[in-house]
Amino acid sequence: MAKGDDAIMRKKNRHNRKRVRSSESAVSARAAAIIASKRRRKAGQRRICEGMCYTLPTPDDPYNERHGKKEPEKNKKKKSKDNPSEKQNQKKMLVGSGENLLEQSCPSKFLIVCLNAIKNAWREEGELEEGDISSWGLDLWRCCSNGLSNVLDTSGSCGTREQIAWTVSVVSDIIARKEKQGILVSSPYLLYIVPTQEKAVQVRSICKPLKALGIHAVSLHPGASIQHQLRGLKSCEPEFLISTPGRLLELISLKAVDISSVSLLVIDGLGIGCSEEMKYADKLNSIKETITSNPHVMVFSNHCDQMAALAHNLLGGPITRLSLNDSVTSRSAFISQNVHHCASQEQKIAKIQEILLQSMRDEGKLTKMLLVMKSESKNELTASLLNLENCTISNxxxxxxxxxxxxxxxxxxxxxDKQSLQLDKVENFEMVLVADLPSAIEEYVEILTRIARHSVTGVLHSIFCQADAHLTKSLIDLLTECKQAVPQFLMDFDSLVDL
Structure with a gap:
């Protein structure tokens, strides 16, 4: 045995002898535990397991992790300073009944991830972005965060790649947030109707990068056999369903797909069906009637007036208008412009009466109209309306x-009158009558582009007099650009001005 081991053994034996000598006069184990506990209490120290015995939990410290000690004043002051900013930056969360989206103060991180996944796929394929439409996308996102109201986009006959990317990313974010809150999401959640096979392939390719994020899309079109599409529908439950109207109705008749619980219906390329208006309209109406869950609707349409009635039937109630450009044609889509002629100022009151009565005959039981005229003519108009036959005035x-x-x-x-008119209030009216045309055509355009912001169709009446001859050329150009009928009296005035 080495010398070092001997030394260790001697030291250990000496320690054991001392312990035996001291145990003869020592107290019992129970008394020693009580003494040790008393010393710990006096010293302010105790075991974690004894914490609940000495101190009750509080709202500030529910798990008694501080063992009854007060929080330092420095930390309290720091928290009180941070709370207001935390409340301002905190996202607003409003859980709906399954139809409304969770309301947020800014786009979520998942939405940005979806957009970046689609754009990265474009870069890998060598395709460049056509332009930055973030302002349009944020407007769409605000519509969704406020309850996903019906949306009408009149930028063109079909949605662009960037618009489709924003649309599917926003819907993916809706699905992700609903699932996070434990809300059951229907399958399919989004039904995307396209006019042609080529458009279906394009939308499907845009949705393809989202598969890695848990969003599956299936396209249905005449280019593939119906048996192949039947097998594809049975193999998965897609969140997105992209289809042409004819193929979708064919699969519905075979009971191969159920769209009764669709939450969002997107109709892309509404104006393309103008050549076969009745047939195309019947198919879309049949699809809309098949969905029994009262879905929200989004329509991409051109300025074809023949589609106004169909768009109104599909969208229904209050809507939000969106557009990629600020052109007058796009912003005034589906708004009728009627220019009336009066030979003198004295005939204006009679013309206003005629327009009001005609509007009451044409419109429903409850109608609201905005009348823009000079302030000095208000009392004269009210007095004249009191004398109308079969018509009473009140309120x-x-x-x-x-x-x-x-x-x-x-x-x-x-x-x-022009002084008290607030242009931001004009959007609440579907019917506007401008009794006295403004001195500049820009003011007329401003009123035109603000009418019916929350409805599909609108009507703008205006009264043209001899004093408005300087607006003839501009008004004709505007009506022509908006594809509205140009009255003959305007053409006559234009020819007289040229002379």
């Missing part, structure tokens, strides 16, 4: 607003 106010009653129909007329 008059100092501002000149009143209600007209004609048989069972009621029209609320809000009268404003």
């Amino acid at each position: 008059t106010s100092s501002s000149g607003s009143f209600s007209l009653h004609h048989r069972e129909k009621v029209m609320r007329v809000v009268v404003k």
